Amino acid sequence: MINSGRLSELLKELPPGVKLVAVSKFKPPEAILEAYNQGVVNFGENRPQELETKMEQLPGDIRWHFIGHLQRNKVKLIIRRVSLIHSVDSVRLAAEIDSRARELSLVKDCLLQIRIANEETKQGIEPGELDSVAGEIKAMPNVRICGVMGMATNTPDIDIVSKEFALLKFYYRHLKETLFINDDHFCEISAGMSSDWRVAVENGSTIIRVGSLIFGER
Ligand SMILES: *Cc1c(COP(=O)(O)O)cnc(C)c1O
Secondary structure: OOOHHHHHHHHHHOOOOOEEEEEOOOOOHHHHHHHHHOOOOEEEEOOHHHHHHHHHHOOOOOEEEEOOOOOHHHHHHHOOOEEEEEEEOOHHHHHHHHHHHHHOOOOEEEEEEEOOOOOOOOOOEOHHHHHHHHHHHHOOOOEEEEEEEOOOOOOOOHHHHHHHHHHHHHHHHHHHHOOOOOOOOOOEEEOOOOOOHHHHHHOOOOEEEEOHHHHOOO
């Protein structure tokens, strides 16, 4: 059902230190299990309800990642079992995660999603607001910022994509050298999807989020 040949090539090609999150949104539990049996442990979903349903049916040692726009009223549905939230794009969302995490006595690992594409539709923190947003979120005791996430423009033009990923790395370095200078947890760049993961890895990505390459078109 899944493209297991492409998956094993991808796993072989991935440089050490770069993690694969297999994006399984809209795909059935059987497909996830196939990838899991090939050695994938990290899976990404972008709809809270779908994530909840799948978690119940699949092995307990899968590490689930939340990768899409997250509404504040859905935080409580996913916070307990999700290992990393890639899409923190506002102080208000982070504050909700912080208070839900505090109720459960846990600290939630999150990435700051930064807007690197020019497309209007792409979510993320505006670069001009990055320092103030990151500073406010860093002060929240039950949220741990582990790095940054970004999505490049959906274009076949590699130069554009490459420039955007380079920009994301620049923001990462900037934060790493300022706000997070003494913070070893701040070490991840989540960038790259099926069409552009190689470009992302060349630009310092440590987590790639690959869906259709493994699971087929949605
Ligand atoms: C769907 C999705 C992906 C995976 O996209 P593919 O092109 O199928 O690899 C990665 N990241 C995010 C945020 C997504 O929503």
